Amino acid sequence: MRADKEAFIINRGIFFVQLPDLFMTASSSLSRNKSRSILTILGIVIGIAAVILMLSIGQSAQGLILNQVADLGSDLIFIEPSSGGDSSGPPSAFVEQTLKIDDAKALERSGLFMDVSSMIVSSMAVSRGEESKFSQVTGVTEGYLSIFPADVAEGRFIERSDVDSYARVAVLGKEIAQDLFGDQDPIGKEIKIKQTTVRVIGVLAEQGSRFFQNLDQRIAVPVTTAQRDIIGLDTVNFIAARTSQDIESAKDEIRWILRAEHDIDNPENDVKKDDFIVSSQSDAVEIIGIVGGVLTILLSSIAAISLVVGGIGIMNIMLVSVTERTKEIGLRKAVGATYSEILQQFLLEAVLLTMLGGIIGVLIGVITSRLAASILASYIEGWQSIVPMEAVVSGVVVATTVGIIFGLYPARRAAHLDPIEALRYE
Amino acid sequence: MSSSIPLIDLRDVKKQYINDGVATTVLHGVSFAIQEGEFVALMGPSGSGKSTLMHILGFLDRLTEGAYFFRGQDVSRLDDNALTAMRRDQVGFVFQAFHLLPKSSVIDNIMLPMMYVGVPRSERRKKAEQALDSVGLSHRTDHLSNQLSGGERQRVAIARALVNNPSLLFADEPTGNLDSKSGSDVLQLLQNLHTSGHTIIMVTHESEAAEHAERIIRIRDGLLVSDARDHARRQGSIYNK
Structure with a gap:
C-alpha cells in the first residue's frame, strides 16, 4: 500500500523548487490589492519607524551627555549634601x-x-x-x-x-x-x-x-x-x-x-x-547607562505592543483574503496544489507584507531620525545623529517574524479548505 | 473491448456523508469500467449522485466502500497528498463556472497547473501557447480572463485542463453557463479532443450535450440505471442493467 502511494507521487525534487513561483504568486496577489496592502502594513510601518526614531534620539542624548561627562574628565569628584539613608531615588530640592x-x-x-x-x-x-x-x-x-x-x-x-x-x-x-x-x-x-x-x-x-x-x-x-x-x-x-x-x-x-x-x-x-554623597564621573556614567537601558526596555515593550497590534491587523486581512479567494484556493487544489503549497503561498504573502512594512518602517525611522538630529543639532551643541544599527536589523527581522506568526493561522485555514467546498463557494 | 487494463475500474462504489450525526448515502454501489480513449457522458438528475461520482473519479473525494482501480492500481484509500498528486498528474478539470482567475491573463491562467507539476519556467509559456492554440484562442493570449466571452472562457479552461497532458479530462456541466452556440462550440471541441485520443468524462443533465459522447452512463438515486454505447443508441435499443 505504501509503495502504491509513493508510486503515484512523482518525484519533484526538493521542497523549495517552487520558491520563485510562490514568490511571484504572492507578490502579484499583493500588488493587485495595493491600497489594502499598504493600509495593512501601516501599523507595522509606524511601530517600527517610531521605535527607531525614539531609540535614535535616546541614544544621541545619552551619547551627548556621556561626551560631556568625558570632557570633564574622569578624575572629577562631586560632593553633594544628603539627608542620609537610602541614596537612591530622585534628588530632592529639600535636602538639608x-x-x-x-x-x-x-x-x-x-x-x-x-x-x-x-x-x-x-x-x-x-x-x-x-x-x-x-x-x-x-x-x-x-x-x-x-x-x-x-x-x-x-x-x-x-x-x-x-x-x-x-x-x-x-x-x-x-x-x-x-x-x-x-x-x-x-x-x-x-x-x-x-x-x-x-x-x-x-x-x-x-x-x-x-x-x-x-x-x-x-x-x-x-x-x-x-x-x-x-x-x-x-x-x-x-x-x-x-x-x-x-x-x-x-x-x-x-x-x-x-x-x-x-x-x-x-x-x-x-x-x-x-550627611553628604561623594560621587565620581564613573558613577554618573553608570547611572546614564542604567537610564539608557530602562529607556530601551520601555521602547522595546512599546514596539512589541505595536507589532502585536500590527500583526493582528495582518491576520485579519489575511483571513479576509482567504475568504475572498476561496474559489482560487479550490481551483489551485483541484489542479494539484498540495496542503503545504497553499500554506506556503499564504504564509509568504503575510511575510512579504510584514517584511515590506519592516523595511519601509526602518527607512522612515532612519530618515526621521536624521531629520530630528539635524533639527536638534541646531539647538543643542554637540548633538550627533546616532541611528542604532541593531534596531534597524531587528526591525526587519521582527517584522518578518510577526508575518510568520500572524500569517500562520490564515494560511492554515486556506490550506485546509476542501477543494469541492471551495469551488462551490459563493 | 480490448484485453488491456481499463483506465478506470469502479467496483461497487458506495459513498456516505455524515452531517450532524445523520448519515446520507449518495452512492449505493456503482460499478463500471472506462477504457482509455473513451468519451463518456455521465447523466442524471440533480441529487442523483453524479457529481459525487465525478469527484471520486477525479480524486477530489474518497469513496466509503468498494474499490477504485486506476490503471489497475487501487486508489481508494490514498491519503490527501497522494490524491493531490493524482489530480495534478493524471486529470484535467473543466468546470461549469470556468473558475479562471479573473485578474490574470489568459496565458497565466493556462500556466497555473504547470507550476504545481514543476515544469521549468522557460518551458511553460510555450506549452501554454500550444494548448491555447489547440482551442483556437491564440489571439487572446494576453487578454485578462474577465475580458473574454463565456465560450472563450470555457475554451481557456479546457486549454488549462489539457496543458499537463492528463490521462483523463473531466468536464462538469461544461455548457451549463453558455448560450447554445458557444455550448455547441465547446462540445465540438471536446469531440475533436476525443477524436485525437483524449479520454473524456462529461457530467451533464442535457441530453443534447450527452449526444456528443460515444457512451452514456445514467445515474439515478445513487445507482447506475443505464450504460449505453453509441452503436446501441443508434440502433434504438437501450441496454438496461
Missing part, C-alpha cells in the same frame, strides 16, 4: 544643606587634591539700569575654571583675594553680557544682582551648553559674596575636586575628612550615615 566652605578648605588642606571648588547656585534677577534678566548666579572659588574649563574672553576671572575679601565682583557669560551691555564693553561697569551692586571684572568666551543648561547665560561671583550678600546662606550646594590618585580611594579620603569636619561617628564607613 550641610556643606560649608570650610569643608572645601579642609579638603584643600589635606593636599590630596589638585583643585577644589565650592559652589552655590541660585537663579535670580540681574539688572543694569532698565535692562533686567534672570540668570543663574553661581558662587565660585578661584578653582572653578580648572574644574569646568572655560576661556576668559575679556578681563580676568575671580581670584583667591576676591573670595577672601568678599569682593563685589562678577564674571559674565557671553550671552548675558551681550543682553545687559549690547556692544558696550562691560569691564568695570556695575550691575545689580537682586539688590547687591557688583562690578564686572571679566567676560567668559562662548561655552555653549552642558547637560542642557546654557552656560553663556550664567554669572559667576565669589562664593563668599554670593553667600553673605546675595543669597544669604552660609552653605554651598556642592563641592567639586580633582584628584591624581585612584578615584575610589580618593572618594574614601574625602568621606573620612568630611566626617571629621561634620562630627559624624561612622567607623564602619557606612555611606548611609553620612
Whole structure:
C-alpha cells in the first residue's frame, strides 16, 4: 500500500523548487490589492519607524551627555549634601544643606587634591539700569575654571583675594553680557544682582551648553559674596575636586575628612550615615547607562505592543483574503496544489507584507531620525545623529517574524479548505 | 473491448456523508469500467449522485466502500497528498463556472497547473501557447480572463485542463453557463479532443450535450440505471442493467 502511494507521487525534487513561483504568486496577489496592502502594513510601518526614531534620539542624548561627562574628565569628584539613608531615588530640592566652605578648605588642606571648588547656585534677577534678566548666579572659588574649563574672553576671572575679601565682583557669560551691555564693553561697569551692586571684572568666551543648561547665560561671583550678600546662606550646594590618585580611594579620603569636619561617628564607613554623597564621573556614567537601558526596555515593550497590534491587523486581512479567494484556493487544489503549497503561498504573502512594512518602517525611522538630529543639532551643541544599527536589523527581522506568526493561522485555514467546498463557494 | 487494463475500474462504489450525526448515502454501489480513449457522458438528475461520482473519479473525494482501480492500481484509500498528486498528474478539470482567475491573463491562467507539476519556467509559456492554440484562442493570449466571452472562457479552461497532458479530462456541466452556440462550440471541441485520443468524462443533465459522447452512463438515486454505447443508441435499443 505504501509503495502504491509513493508510486503515484512523482518525484519533484526538493521542497523549495517552487520558491520563485510562490514568490511571484504572492507578490502579484499583493500588488493587485495595493491600497489594502499598504493600509495593512501601516501599523507595522509606524511601530517600527517610531521605535527607531525614539531609540535614535535616546541614544544621541545619552551619547551627548556621556561626551560631556568625558570632557570633564574622569578624575572629577562631586560632593553633594544628603539627608542620609537610602541614596537612591530622585534628588530632592529639600535636602538639608550641610556643606560649608570650610569643608572645601579642609579638603584643600589635606593636599590630596589638585583643585577644589565650592559652589552655590541660585537663579535670580540681574539688572543694569532698565535692562533686567534672570540668570543663574553661581558662587565660585578661584578653582572653578580648572574644574569646568572655560576661556576668559575679556578681563580676568575671580581670584583667591576676591573670595577672601568678599569682593563685589562678577564674571559674565557671553550671552548675558551681550543682553545687559549690547556692544558696550562691560569691564568695570556695575550691575545689580537682586539688590547687591557688583562690578564686572571679566567676560567668559562662548561655552555653549552642558547637560542642557546654557552656560553663556550664567554669572559667576565669589562664593563668599554670593553667600553673605546675595543669597544669604552660609552653605554651598556642592563641592567639586580633582584628584591624581585612584578615584575610589580618593572618594574614601574625602568621606573620612568630611566626617571629621561634620562630627559624624561612622567607623564602619557606612555611606548611609553620612550627611553628604561623594560621587565620581564613573558613577554618573553608570547611572546614564542604567537610564539608557530602562529607556530601551520601555521602547522595546512599546514596539512589541505595536507589532502585536500590527500583526493582528495582518491576520485579519489575511483571513479576509482567504475568504475572498476561496474559489482560487479550490481551483489551485483541484489542479494539484498540495496542503503545504497553499500554506506556503499564504504564509509568504503575510511575510512579504510584514517584511515590506519592516523595511519601509526602518527607512522612515532612519530618515526621521536624521531629520530630528539635524533639527536638534541646531539647538543643542554637540548633538550627533546616532541611528542604532541593531534596531534597524531587528526591525526587519521582527517584522518578518510577526508575518510568520500572524500569517500562520490564515494560511492554515486556506490550506485546509476542501477543494469541492471551495469551488462551490459563493 | 480490448484485453488491456481499463483506465478506470469502479467496483461497487458506495459513498456516505455524515452531517450532524445523520448519515446520507449518495452512492449505493456503482460499478463500471472506462477504457482509455473513451468519451463518456455521465447523466442524471440533480441529487442523483453524479457529481459525487465525478469527484471520486477525479480524486477530489474518497469513496466509503468498494474499490477504485486506476490503471489497475487501487486508489481508494490514498491519503490527501497522494490524491493531490493524482489530480495534478493524471486529470484535467473543466468546470461549469470556468473558475479562471479573473485578474490574470489568459496565458497565466493556462500556466497555473504547470507550476504545481514543476515544469521549468522557460518551458511553460510555450506549452501554454500550444494548448491555447489547440482551442483556437491564440489571439487572446494576453487578454485578462474577465475580458473574454463565456465560450472563450470555457475554451481557456479546457486549454488549462489539457496543458499537463492528463490521462483523463473531466468536464462538469461544461455548457451549463453558455448560450447554445458557444455550448455547441465547446462540445465540438471536446469531440475533436476525443477524436485525437483524449479520454473524456462529461457530467451533464442535457441530453443534447450527452449526444456528443460515444457512451452514456445514467445515474439515478445513487445507482447506475443505464450504460449505453453509441452503436446501441443508434440502433434504438437501450441496454438496461
